[in-house]
Amino acid sequence: MLSETRLVTLTGVGGVGKTRLALRTAGVLRRAFDDGVWLVELADLRDPALVAHTVLESLGVRDHTGRCRTDVLAEHLRDQQALLVLDNCEHLVDACAELVEVLLSAAPGLRLLATSRERLGVGGEHLWQVAPLALPDARLPLPDGDLARYPALVLFADRAAAVVPDFEVTAANQEQVVRVCRLLDGIPLAIELAAVRLRALPLEHLLAALDDCYRLRVADKRVGRHQTLRAAVEWSFALCTPAEQTLWARVSVFAGGFDLCSAERVCCGSGLAAGAVLDLLLGLVEKSVLIREVHAGWSRFRLLEPLRQYGQDKLREIGEESSLRGLHRDHYLELAERDEREWFGPHQNEIFARTRLDHANIRAALDFCLVEQGEGRTGLRLAGALWFYWAGCGGLKEGRYWLDRVLGHAPVPSPERAKALWVNGYVATVQGEIAAATAMLEECRGYAEQVGDDTALAYSIHRLGCNALVGDDLRTATALFEEAQARYRGLGELNSNVLLAGIEMAIVAVFLGDLDRATALCEEVSAISLEHGERWSYAFVVYVQALVAWNLGELDRATACGKESLRIKRNFNDLLGIALAVEVLAWIDTTRSASERAAVLFGAARQIWRSVGFPMFGSRYFGAPHRQCESLARKELGDHEFELAFRRGAELNLDETISYALEEQYEPTPLGAGERKADQWTPLTQRERQVARLIADGLSDKEIAVKLVIGRRTAEGHAGHILQKLGFSSRSQIAVWVATQRR
Template identity: 55%
Template sequence: MGNLPADVTSFVGRRREVTEVKRLLSTGRLVTLTGTGGVGKTRLALHVAADLQRAFTDGVWLVELAQLRDPALLVHTVAAALKLADLPGSGPAAVLAGQLKGKQLLLVLDNCEHLLDACAVLAETLLRAVPGLRILATSRQTLGVTGEHIEAVPPLSLPDPDTPLPPGAAARYEALRLFAERAAAAVPGFTITADNQTTITWICRRLDGIPLAIELAAVRLRALSPDQLLARLDDGYRLLTTGSRAAPPRQQTLRAAVEWSFDLCSPTERSLWARLSVFAGGFDLEAAEQVCAGDDLPPGAILDLVAQLVDKSILSRVEQDSQVRYELLETIRQYGYERLREQGEHTTYQRRHRDRYARLAARFMAEFFGPGQLAWFTRLRQEHANLRAALDFCLTEPGEAEVALRIAVDLRVYWHATGFLSEGRSWLDRALALAPGVTPARVRALWVDGWLTLIQSGPDHATALLEEAGRVGRRLDDRLVLADTTLASGVAAMYRGDVRLATGLLDDALARYRALDNPLGTAATLIQLPLAAALVGDADRAVALGEELQALSEAHDERWYRATDCGASASRCGGRATGPGRAPWPRRPSGCSVLSTTGSASPAAWRCWRGSRPLTGTTTARPGCSARPRPSGRRPEPRCPGSGRWPATTTSAGTRCAGGSASGRSRPLAGTGPNSTWSKWSPTRWRRSSPPPPRRARTGRCR
């Protein structure tokens, strides 16, 4: 018994959601499915209702509310759907409740968002009067009734487009299955193959996994290839404009679905939606307040408006590590940005967004060498898309390139530590091309560009940039840049195998940084100098310099340099760090955590391992760390006490050191001349260069 429509197309996926909604209906009497337009709330509700028909002796009944505009007609619309007699003009809700008394039925109220108050009052009235009634509602906003259970309907599941799928694996992902089924209906014989799988994945990801958008896109394969379809999705609203003529108007096109949500918002909610469109990849409340507040939207009003946009399924709320962030689906963001452009405010709020993330980058640079490193790396990974958006604005808006230089320079350690070397260099190259002249920002950018190039591609590619930075630095009498270029020259000499020249330059750099009272530069030099000392046979100095770095790190409570130094010290110290009168290196789980979070591996440690290979058996790792030799010159896998995390680039090959004991001999390492393995080694062996976020470093084993 009931009036549910028969399925016209297959129902794809949603196994978890179906199970959860059934569970909620078994324990509660009012369940509301919420979510953005086109996400599949109605289809999910109808599927669950159809499965439950036998559980309700008086039927499962659908009440479609999308076309209803007058709240006064809601009760009459429900009665008509239930095939009940016409209700009197006064007190119709009580009359309806009386007619349903004693019945066991499920009522599906579809699309309640534009009639929220009326639906809430009716639902509460009926539930109080009819014990056998269950209500399953769909709405872009919750009803706000006592006892209401909420199930937020997410987009369909998607694979990572950068990870190749094995044959047949596409069927595991709901978005790809839906696209394949709807595309096969439009183009008989269509299947997802190894050749088109990546393109289809990007199409579905570009459409946020929203079923309505995917179905509209799949139909376009009648006229376009998958590659052509993907290329045209930059203007998705205009491309996805033809849907089922039988569907309600708000579901016939993607734009109509989003416009329906926009029309349901208040003027201030619409303004905030438009302004939030300048964010990329999510934001927190503080960012929204700083960027979006204005005379018409005071900062104190932003919290309530954000909460209202969450309630209306415009914003998604994501909680991680006790912090709440908000996200806009790309289709929602695009629509908001279109409205912002129509109002002529896009440049204003993009500039405010840029300023916000320029300040964030500057704070990172100022605070990085201190106790908050792990939190900073985590935060910048979260804000990576926003940092990109800020840089892109600087490079596309006339006169803003120098700000891009400052942002990219302030992110130097981030580019380095997290493996985004190619991306950092790309931003710097583009900004340098747009910002000629002799300025402090430009000379700093020249050095950072040269430094990242040196780390990634070696000294030959970095020489021109570093020499220009040195010339301009001397012209401007920029003492910090001169210290930085001296450090880089020392590292370049080390790369080339000229260890004595490298030692002199690094000593000079260290003196310059100390004179400037610059702990970050001092630490960067103290990573390199002990290795140079070990390579020329001065193990005592190597140990002393390493201990100085440890003390400096301790004094500032920083983790990254302390952690990256651990592995280099293993190979350079010849066991002397654990001799009589010397305290063993402290165990630093927090440092391991930094390396794990950043996906970083110490360049010094990796170079040290490569250089120390001929001395198998004569070097030692840190107490408690052991490295398993690997065949064919592959890097060892260390073990790190106190944390299961440590990059596989931190100890010398052939070393087994349960207690740090070793022969303690010290002599120049074999193979350190101009034609040695050392001088031929390329830093690209250890550092990933592509823009996508790096995976975590290989983790060690704890014992």
């Protein structure tokens, strides 16, 4: 169907295998798409306005400007031949349909494969109804040894053997297995939930229990397979202990996964003790209700989407949904404010990694503040506390989205609103939207002066100084930075933001030619950063030191500083810091007469700047070295050679750009040389690379074990190591990653 039409939607009951079929199809067709196969997972997304944003993230397109997300996406895909898999669209049908229509019109080489419980309703859409797994004819006996012909029976046998190692289908029990799978209508998720019960129930007891459970519900064949899955989930729920049932319902409030601490903080009370949560979570893992995953060394848990929806239904039935969402929001507000306090210290990398893992939960918490009556000021607190994530960790666009919304939702002046105003002004400045930033910062300053909020006043003055800096008004910038620093000292305020005021003053000094003052300011800020173990602001200090060294002609030191700044900013996904570091390295290479390399870096830097806002903020002072060095490199290479090298740089993705700038055994392939040689399998071992390829081909752990002649548990161990090393949470992510590497 995909060879004949540009949009195919896989529909069917939850748990029937729509995602698995989509991924297998995408894997088979990956070589047919020169620009790749991309998976967009939408199950954890609740805000329709973020659909295009999520697609951009999945494609690795970093654009944090104020441009329309849909326009950016259409521009990116316009000339590409790619396959986009939109998984779990049913709760966002209208938003997905609107986006799909735009993309199909804008990108003639694009194909879309969607999974949804209902059609998208877009012109040209072709539907494929995903059927349950095949079962034997109920009217005929199953011949001995014929089990392998029926996928439903094979799946049951495979999952049963995983929990009862000596289980196998024999002539004596095969009829019971067939009856179980028939009761479950061949729905894979239902079969898996039932098979795991063999750990506690003999097969005959499992069959009897299912038979009793299903007799009334599915006697009327008109109820359909949705009711069959519902019955399977209800039966699994009924077999849990009361405490497990309570926890199942309560953890459904999480989005995208959670850790033990979060479960204890959000779900305890009303008969559920904190000390019991770990055992209950492990019990739900044993029953295949929860999936346990490891991310960057942290153990986390996740509900499959149909089971999460069932848990939410239970929460509504018992009237706990609103209270649990409030507890969930309170927990992530507490985490955000704690992380904001601890950001100025040695744990910044850990805070960034943990916040990124909880991104979906942060969205859910902010959404609660916007839909629940009387929660506007709390929403301002949460969005404002996350300034380090929005402005410092590559979240400019989404940060601006949430800050705009909470500010619009809570227009009454307050300390919380003042903070959200200066944070949003900071984000808007980095995006290059100076007029919007100035309006918000002036409102913040006016409020602070009126009510005597000295903290808000210091931050608003500081950020107005940044606006003056990028607006080339160096005298005003100096005065504002000095006033802000004096106010910070009076308040006893010391954090990463405060350090930035000193760094920005050093940049002013560089522009004014006072390199001694710039050096002194950098040394002062550097000493404070190193004393506290702070790295994020420190990387900006090292960037300014690179500028100073370059101006002094100390090119080796300038290169070392530029690379150190880039290495640090890579750890935070800080696009502004990365763009500045790549720029200064390009200037240094130009001075060294390494003009081809400089041209590649100029091309790469332009792409990053397009993702942030205006190149070099549109500033004359920031832009002058860029223009001079680019002109010199062009003169040395000639227009044709310069443009070739520039285009090579513009084609690099962010990771490739950083590797090239740091000279990490990477050279971009010249234009016209065909596919890039990009078999970047590290850090996987050779055996793990084999396993990753087989996972991408759709093989189960059991099939991998047979193919590689290894034990099943060994295969499972390799799969777990791959997920951990790559920082992934699902086999589908491995499949997409392998497809990218192969391409």
